[in-house]
Amino acid sequence: MPRLRARPFSRSETGLHHAQEIGRAVVSATLFRLVADYETAKSELFSSDPAVLRLFARDHYRAATIKPAFTLLTPDGQLLASMDYWSGQWVEEDTDQATGA
Numbered sequence: 120m121p122r123l124r125a126r127p128f129s130r131s132e133t134g135l136h137h138a139q140e141i142g143r144a145v146v147s148a149t150l151f152r153l154v155a156d157y158e159t160a161k162s163e164l165f166s167s168d169p170a171v172l173r174l175f176a177r178d179h180y181r182a183a184t185i186k187p188a189f190t191l192l193t194p195d196g197q198l199l200a201s202m203d204y205w206s207g208q209w210v211e212e213d214t215d216q217a218t219g220a
Contacts, residue, residue, distance in 0.1 A: 155187035180207045
């Protein structure tokens with residue numbers, strides 16, 4: 120039976136990984152982010168329209184057997200809103216408190 124040997128990554132493979140990291144950074148810096156926290160794993164969805172992410176979360180909340188904790192973040196990573204786990208309603212972040220005003 121042939122033995123399998125580990126091989127180092129080629130330059131093209133590491134370049135692809137670097138490009139993916141840069142792409143992720145650009146996406147997260149320009150789009151709103153919905154984070155679904157299932158306690159064992161987190162999933163993220165991105166959109167330029169936060170209303171689309173709110174609708175997606177609401178529909179998923181209604182249909183899901185295992186309901187995640189949803190948070191909606193601005194492109195710069197600030198908390199915009201979170202979904203109340205028990206009611207399924209969005210709770211807006213106090214913008215005065217978040218901005219220090």
